[in-house]
Amino acid sequence: IFDILRLKPLDVAARVQAPLLVSIAERHRGAPLPDAPASELAPRGKVRSYPVTHYEIYRPDVHEQVLADQLVFLKKHLLP
Secondary structure, three states, X not given: OHHHHXXXXXXHHXXXXXXXXXXXXXXXXXXXXXXXXXXXXXXOEEEEEEOOOOOHHHOHHHHHHHHHHHXXXXXXXXXX
């Protein structure tokens, strides 16, 4: 658990060369959103945000949209 506290993804995001997708639940209360998500700092990053809480992202209607967005991203970057 203490290793998680030392994890600072924003410190290394600019060095991530792989395509990076970050899906954000905008109303998540457990952790504040950073000023610049890792996806904005990474050269090939993309952010998708949804106006839901952490657990609402698993509602069937929202979850389907999240998965659809992830599939579009993966197809764009993994298919020749």
